[in-house]
Amino acid sequence: MSKAKNDLKSTYNVPNLEKGLMVIELLATKKSGLTLAEITEALAFTKTTAFRVVSTLIFKNYLQKNETTKKITLSRKMLTLGISSMNEQSIVEVSIDVMRALRDEVRESVMLGVLLGVKGAILEQVASSYPVKLFVEQGTQFNLHSSVGGKSILANLPEEESNAILKKITLTKYTKNTIVSKKEFREQLKEIKQNGYAIDNGEDIQGIHCVGAPIYNEYGYPVAALWITAPHGRLPHEEFEEKGKIVAKYATEISVKLGYLTQ
Numbered sequence: 001m002s003k004a005k006n007d008l009k010s011t012y013n014v015p016n017l018e019k020g021l022m023v024i025e026l027l028a029t030k031k032s033g034l035t036l037a038e039i040t041e042a043l044a045f046t047k048t049t050a051f052r053v054v055s056t057l058i059f060k061n062y063l064q065k066n067e068t069t070k071k072i073t074l075s076r077k078m079l080t081l082g083i084s085s086m087n088e089q090s091i092v093e094v095s096i097d098v099m100r101a102l103r104d105e106v107r108e109s110v111m112l113g114v115l116l117g118v119k120g121a122i123l124e125q126v127a128s129s130y131p132v133k134l135f136v137e138q139g140t141q142f143n144l145h146s147s148v149g150g151k152s153i154l155a156n157l158p159e160e161e162s163n164a165i166l167k168k169i170t171l172t173k174y175t176k177n178t179i180v181s182k183k184e185f186r187e188q189l190k191e192i193k194q195n196g197y198a199i200d201n202g203e204d205i206q207g208i209h210c211v212g213a214p215i216y217n218e219y220g221y222p223v224a225a226l227w228i229t230a231p232h233g234r235l236p237h238e239e240f241e242e243k244g245k246i247v248a249k250y251a252t253e254i255s256v257k258l259g260y261l262t263q
Contacts, residue, residue: 016052016053019043019045019049019053020053020056020057022043023039023043023050023053023054023057023063024057024062024063024074026039026042026043027039027063027072027073027074028074028116028117029117030073031119031141032071032073033066033069033071033072033073034071034072035070035071035072036050036051036054036070036072039054039072054072058072061075062074062075063075073139074139075139091112091114091123091215091223091224091254091258092112092123092124094254094257094258095112095124095215095224095226095254095257096124096126098226098250098253098254098257099112099124099125099126099226099250100126101250102126102226102228102246102247102250103126103127103128103129103228104129105246106228106243106246107128107129107130108128108130108133108228108229108230108234108235109125109126109127109128109133109134109135109228109229109230110125110126110226110227110228111124111125111136111149111210111212111226111227111228111229112124112125112224112225112226113142113147113149113224113225113227114153114223114224114225115144115150115153116141118144118165118168118169119141119142119143119144120141120142120143120144120147120149120150120153120225121139121140121141121142122136122137122138122139122140122141122142122149123138123224124138125138128230130234132231134208134229134230142204143169143172143174143204144165144169145169145171145172145178145179145185146172146174146178146179146200146203146204147200147203147204147210148198148199148200148210148211148212148225148227149212149225149227150225151188151189151192151198151200151212152192152197152198152212152213152214152222152225152226152227153214153222153224153225154166154189155189155190155192155193155198155214156192156193156214156216156222157221157222162189166182166185166186171185174203174204174205175202175203175204175205175206176206177201177202177203177206178203178204179203195244196213196244196245196248197211197212197213197244197245197247197248198211198212198213198225198227198244199211199212199240199244200212200227200229201237202232207231207232208229208230208231208232209229209230209231209232209235209236209237209240210227210228210229210230210235211227211228211235211240211243211244211247212225212226212227212228212247212251213225213226213227213244213247213248213250213251213252214251215251215254215255215258216255216258216260217255217258217259217260218258218259218260218261220260223258224254225251226247226250226251226254227247228243228247
């Protein structure tokens with residue numbers, strides 16, 4: 001590093017801000033969270049520094065702490081801020097009316113999710129109008145290879161970005177239908193891009209089917225995914241195409257609100 005760059009770093013570096021960002025970056029990779037002691041050890045902080053930094057981030061609602069397990073995780077506020085630069089309004093505010101309209105048409109639970117590193121995260125949901133429904137907490141992370149949210153976004157990322165993510169993830173088998181071959185998974189991503197929608201054939205949870213589609217920003221970049229989820233009896237294989245086109249239509253509505261120009 002040049003002397004000028006060293007001088008710039010020493011002049012403008014803010015130690016506690018830097019440490020706060022280190023904590024956030026660490027927790028972004030830990031789905032189940034870490035205790036204060038684990039954060040202290042992982043980042044080689046003093047106990048006092050770790051306590052002050054983490055306490056401040058919790059006070060400002062960027063982190064949350066489970067008082068039973070003592071685990072600290074990223075908050076929903078942190079997840080939402082991650083995509084707030086896309087538009088003056090948050091993607092949830094832009095999407096919620098469309099999500100409700102989709103739910104009213106198909107009666108199934110509707111989910112909205114984004115990428116969060118090598119995982120995905122649920123930003124919002126609208127519950128099914130059926131008595132039996134799937135409920136997922138906002139902020140819940142999901143695997144990219146076994147979910148329609150992950151597949152919808154991955155299939156439409158620039159190839160270089162998609163390949164970089166695929167190199168980092170392990171295609172863990174969760175059910176008999178989970179795709180664990182990266183060659184087969186890449187072929188499925190090509191098909192998803194061509195069809196305009198993705199399916200989860202009970203690949204993450206046995207007996208739960210999902211159909212989803214990508215949401216694009218004004219630059220045609222896939223910033224999120226919209227999908228429906230239901231027991232396989234209410235969303236059978238023979239309805240995947242029909243429901244896929246319906247979800248894609250609503251996803252396009254959200255994309256247009258974000259400035260995306262349809263062809």
